[in-house]
Amino acid sequence: MKYNYLNNLPLEQAKESYYAHLKQVGFAGKTEVIAVGDACGRVLKSAAYAHICSPHYNASAMDGVAVKAAATFGASERTPLRLTPADYVVVDTGDPLPERCDAVIMVEDLVECGAGEYQIMAPVVPWQNVRQVGEDLCMGDMIAPAGTELTPALCGALLAGGITRIEVLKQPLVGIIPTGDEIVPPTADPAAGDIIEFNSTVFKGMLGSMQAAVKVYPITPDQKEKIRAALEAALAACDIVLISAGSSAGRDDYTGEIIASLGTVLVHGIAIKPGKPAVLGEAGGKPVIGLPGYPVSAIVIMEEIVSEVVALYYGKAMPARETAKAVLAKKVVSSLKYSEYVRVSLGAIGGKLSAAPLARGAGVITSFTKADGVLIVPQNCEGIEAGTEVEVRLYKPLSQIRNTLIVTGSHDPLIDEVADFLARRGAPFRVCSTHVGSMGAVYAVRDGLAHMGGIHLLDTESGVYNQAYVEKYLPAGTAVTVKGVGRVQGLMVQKGNPLGIKTFKDITKGRYVNRQRGAGTRILCDYLLAQNAIAPEQVEGYRNEEYTHTAVAALIAAGNADAGLGICSAAKMYGLDFIPICNETYEFLVDKRYLDDPMVQAFLEVLYSEQFQNRLEEMGGYRQ
């Protein structure tokens, strides 16, 4: 009998039944007693009460002399009082108040009269300049309730309260079992068909920030008995087990079946995308979760479910998630069947937060490296229109998001290079660059979604770059173009140019790979096609669209295509032959309001620097 079911449970329902089951089988944290000095970040098992007062004795709060306050009454500027050595005891800050003293006179208020005598011009009242017992903390006061995560200050307070050892929850040990015949350990040189196992590294990092310890098991092939044996070993050693991949309903997907054979599967298949084919199970009182193999899907399950299972272990409420309101920059279409998790990059321009959706493929880990947050489109919602205010769950602190220069537009690696130069100079902001093509840059700057954008837009009538477009799309003059670089555009072709491509016309000799609509390079392609009287239908691969020069180069190098327009540096990177076609003017369109912004200025300063010119020369195909 083949175990092969996959349902589509709404997320909240899946969580509810899973967590209820885990509680019912007694899943809860173990504890240990450790030194308070090592307890920062740990979670209190029970309420902590001060054992002693702090200060635990009456302490002088000043350098000076301790006295009996009553003996100083009557002292004034007119009737100064003289203290003989019998009347006082010298004390430093922190010294215990001597027997029979109840106040301290500051050294600054003492006038030396010789023979150890002092004059004072004012009385002190009882307990003046004294830190009385318990000023900070009283014995018996609750320092923190159960479940508190110990901050540095709380550890200090515990020690101040005379507590040197404390019972905290042990970090849960989470076992990760990577599975799959095609999976190989990290390598710089994988064979075709090898899939580099990086998911466990991502999970390990995420679990670290959930206060969990991690044990990664060796990669297990797609064989039922081997996976079952690995799971049994992990269950014996760990508090929580994650099985990576094999959670779907394909030919070699055994996760659900194996968990069911050792325990209970509560949920298999959740109505979220990405993340659907997750398995939520339990064996021996321990959570066993089958994670999807695609990294993006797995990360969503880690964030939504695994983080809450760890919270459950700690007996804590579910982790709160920071959110912020943002205006959606681009329409998002969503399926009615799933709740969709759309990674977004966030930009703060003129105080307003905007959210731009990133690539949504389940295999695209870079959509997470670039994400500032995630927008959750509810199930039963067909999509959200551009301009709608949405709530975004944040991945980064708002202060960091606000401190970001948004450079959008045409792809050129030089933007990342400038960002790197800025970072190495310790610039107090980060650069976020997105590739939306030159026309995308024009719209983004017009709509206040970017500080600046890279453009290279050929006016096919005048042969002049950029100006005509700026005048047409930004007639109010709210943005200006500033000098960027000159660069060579050309045809990238296989090394050795096997098809003998010499001019643009020759692209019909092979399979072309195109750029997306709105890209400056696409406009150039269409212009050259018209000039050469070639119809798009005559070009094989015209509809094969990529977003960057490197993506085009990568496909030619891989043999997926024979030619594509792009810049010299991309061809050079991939060892491709390069046939120069034209020189173009790559400029930056800058919103006038931000022309003097220190971030924009710093960006341009790097761009125009001599050091950066050297870098451009290394990259190749640029000129001043």
Added chain:
Amino acid sequence: MKYNYLNNLPLEQAKESYYAHLKQVGFAGKTEVIAVGDACGRVLKSAAYAHICSPHYNASAMDGVAVKAAATFGASERTPLRLTPADYVVVDTGDPLPERCDAVIMVEDLVECGAGEYQIMAPVVPWQNVRQVGEDLCMGDMIAPAGTELTPALCGALLAGGITRIEVLKQPLVGIIPTGDEIVPPTADPAAGDIIEFNSTVFKGMLGSMQAAVKVYPITPDQKEKIRAALEAALAACDIVLISAGSSAGRDDYTGEIIASLGTVLVHGIAIKPGKPAVLGEAGGKPVIGLPGYPVSAIVIMEEIVSEVVALYYGKAMPARETAKAVLAKKVVSSLKYSEYVRVSLGAIGGKLSAAPLARGAGVITSFTKADGVLIVPQNCEGIEAGTEVEVRLYKPLSQIRNTLIVTGSHDPLIDEVADFLARRGAPFRVCSTHVGSMGAVYAVRDGLAHMGGIHLLDTESGVYNQAYVEKYLPAGTAVTVKGVGRVQGLMVQKGNPLGIKTFKDITKGRYVNRQRGAGTRILCDYLLAQNAIAPEQVEGYRNEEYTHTAVAALIAAGNADAGLGICSAAKMYGLDFIPICNETYEFLVDKRYLDDPMVQAFLEVLYSEQFQNRLEEMGGYRQ
């Protein structure tokens, strides 16, 4: 010659000259090459570029059959096409696309016809259902610029890009030298005059979150040569050295002098409060910072200076700090001489954020354990009025601050106990309790600064508790009182009652310790004084005011006072004799808008639970 200077440099000026000097002497991070699998949280030395594309081969995106797309053209429902085994290759998701194939047909779109033949009803286009080379990441693409802190997703992207080892900045090793003759290691049983050394634990915890490693040196007595030797040893081993205490200008304060003898003191004395007596120095190219001995002062310097010195080591911009706007709940008075750091607790009631200043003593570590943020009052500002909108630097995520039940008012340990019960039940919110007295609770609830408040306000005319006050101060009926507990108030006196105190009248026999104005217990005291025809001037210690029952008990137990009014549980905790005076009604005043709030409901549910009644019985002096 005695080194003994202390200036009062504005913070920004102090930072500027210090950091400029550190840069000038070449203070910067060392690097190491580590496995990417262990690099989460570490900081990139240089920009990281993908070594290989991801995917690095054309991979099937589906389970199905790989074909040459051109061979499927023309297939339709009317004219289905038959694929023979020679036309296709079976592939699973992730399999490499076989030679000569350029598309995949999903298994769902295949109709089996026997003999290994399939019928298809639609064509596929080239690269359909294929993850082409570089879909996620292209060789040569910058994955992250220099200075990036590696997130789990970035580690995944590095591995996907064929990078297995990476150069990152070494964690700086920070040496901490605790100094002071009176300082002792953490103990549950310190002698009078012993000061428990907890500062290094606080620093260690803070440094951990700054990505620094820590070495704590043994406690060094206040002897110049010993401190100098400890500093020399630390300089030989560490990247940054912190000397704890001795940074002021007192008799035994040698930090500045010792740093100057081994290197340079750039700043001694900063115009901030707390934190003034800090020493910013350098020796052997390494930062050496003298921290004030008072924990609160030291923490401010850790946050303001040490965190930025660590950022400097990492070559990063200064750490961004999260802030939020809040309405100041109580006037803050400040000195013109200093920029003042006022710890605040934050409450979010009805969407509005309010900031309540906490105790400001430099020795009060609990002001940090309770703080949600800090309000910085600029130098040259005399103070800020209540009701002003201020910017608060946050210590906790806003989501956590928003998820907080604010219970203010009269001190009773039962509030902390309820909070602990709630935490143990995994309540999805925290309880923040502040002790502002019963009248403080009335005002706070009236002004929307608290959800609820504990009150026990005796109407001296009717002898009835609470109702008269609520009617007088909340005439609009915006709040209601709900059942709390009955409790016994009485006189706490030394064990064995040496002064023979029998009734309230007898407090004139010894030194009294009072509660603050506005406290229900203070109102009771004043009522009893009037009833007994005793003038406040006749009561020694009448002006000695404390904020909690335990503080009063602690002072009596320490012998600082002979009697004080308070509740039975406090007397019991301190082993004091207790002379019951009256039974009172301790109730909760609840803002009507929040009566049905799940947080308020959960609080009351615990309060009325049988388990909690048992806890009250243990504590003593309460009745239903």
